[in-house]
Amino acid sequence: MIKISETTVIRLTTYLKYLRQLEEKGIELLSSKDIAEGVGIPAHNVRKDLAFFGEFGTRGVGYNTKSLISSISKILGVNKKWNVVLVGAGKVGAALVTYDIFKKRGFNIVAVFDSDTTKIGKTIGDMTIMPLEEIPGIVSKYDVKIGIMAVPLTHAQGIANLFIENNIEGILNFAPTFLKVPKSIYVQNADFTALLESITFKHTNREMLNFKFI
Amino acid sequence: MIKISETTVIRLTTYLKYLRQLEEKGIELLSSKDIAEGVGIPAHNVRKDLAFFGEFGTRGVGYNTKSLISSISKILGVNKKWNVVLVGAGKVGAALVTYDIFKKRGFNIVAVFDSDTTKIGKTIGDMTIMPLEEIPGIVSKYDVKIGIMAVPLTHAQGIANLFIENNIEGILNFAPTFLKVPKSIYVQNADFTALLESITFKHTNREMLNFKFI
Structure with missing residues (x-):
């Protein structure tokens, strides 16, 4: 059985959203670092998530925006209406x-x-x-x-x-x-x-504890 | 440094929401199993999350609803306006x-x-x-x-x-x-x-793969 967390799925939707924005801007190629910086998720997580779903990019070239959009859309089931x-x-x-x-x-x-x-x-x-x-x-x-x-x-x-x-x-x-x-x-x-409470959690605890949000 | 995931924080907000509903119904004591069933999160995760924040309940009695609400509110920073x-x-x-x-x-x-x-x-x-x-x-x-x-x-x-x-x-x-x-x-x-895409992901992949959502 393959285990996958809710968080991974939400990360995939996040990548997809960002990739679509890049596509609209005409950006055809991008690296995992580009995605990482755009969405605020560490690059090694981005690579791990995409590799898990069989997307490896091309060494030294990166990912093709359109084909990555197509792959993630298929995984998420949104390649159809x-x-x-x-x-x-x-x-x-x-x-x-x-x-x-x-x-x-x-x-x-x-x-x-x-x-x-x-x-x-x-x-x-x-x-x-x-x-x-x-x-x-x-x-x-x-x-x-x-x-x-x-x-x-x-x-x-x-x-x-x-x-x-x-x-x-x-x-x-x-x-x-x-x-x-x-x-x-x-x-x-x-x-x-819940989203507001997650903000107040961070605000409240950063002054009390040295939390690292992962 | 204490590491804590976004997901844990969202789980805390979920517990808090449920506990408030129980409080309104006049329920004064509850077990981790009650919380688990109410919010759809495994009981061992509930116990682990609460223990991480110093809430252990009383063996054989469980948690006091009001005091658990108060503790989680303090952690989330929502014990104030x-x-x-x-x-x-x-x-x-x-x-x-x-x-x-x-x-x-x-x-x-x-x-x-x-x-x-x-x-x-x-x-x-x-x-x-x-x-x-x-x-x-x-x-x-x-x-x-x-x-x-x-x-x-x-x-x-x-x-x-x-x-x-x-x-x-x-x-x-x-x-x-x-x-x-x-x-x-x-x-x-x-x-x-993203929430809709997370639904279509589950719908799409359960027919192809034996995913376990954790």
Whole structure:
């Protein structure tokens, strides 16, 4: 069995993001040192991660930007488009619908749902808000495997259950709670506060201890 | 030198979030197994993390919820309130201003800024949008150490520079780019797409390989 940590996967997404920026700037060749400096990850980690996935570059030449993008995209499964649904047409939902990076990176929000009947039929970005009852039809029509939820804490588990009943396999959860899901379902919690707490941790402890962040 | 990984810090924030939920439910005592099951992290990791920070619980009794919350809060530096500023009054900014979890967890957005002069004076949530020129005064008045930026890619580095000039030490960055900052500045990139890519990675590779996610 191959073991791979969540952190390695997040590092791969980081490399991919940076490589795409370099590609847009017309940079065709780059070294592991270039990537390391660009993303702030030590060069030996970059080389190790890429070698683990079979990308070795050419000695003295480095990596070809386009082909590295293509390899990492394939590993991450983003060499194809993904249709996703969003539940929750509040402020966070509105930000996500208009977040054009999703589409640019291959994630297409095909429908927005809300349980609040007063919101049904209204628009959010260029999408019309639909009732939850339409989830099964949309998921099946667009072969949706990923659901995003930006709902209040108290609604989160119910929506997760609804996703799972409708064969959704991955959930991006913006609700500040922990979902109970079967092992076969992948959940990512988007927690802005955790990111702030990670900043205050560093700020607080650098004055008390000589921590090295690895 | 004590080495500690970013992942460990994020795990601590996860424990804290879960413990607060249990506290609200009135649960006063819990075991590492309870925490493990609640957050989906193996129990031996939970015990190791807590022991590393000097929390051992009581054999046969477990941890006291309140005192564990207090210890982890102290470690993370969130046993006190933090004033933060936000630059960028777009859709993501609007979601952040009204994101009440920030205040609940001790992060108080004291001002919202935007470089777009047509937005100045308008309101977002219950805040009035201010021009960038007011950053120095506000940062100094409210002793702000953390800046959040939800600005377009092309503005991001300029805002980061402005933050740093004004003695801000930690940046939560919602712009899809990499900031160049001195080593003393802590940056956290909030990347929704990376979370989706991490889901597609798991979905894609479980059919090809027998990965174990650790």
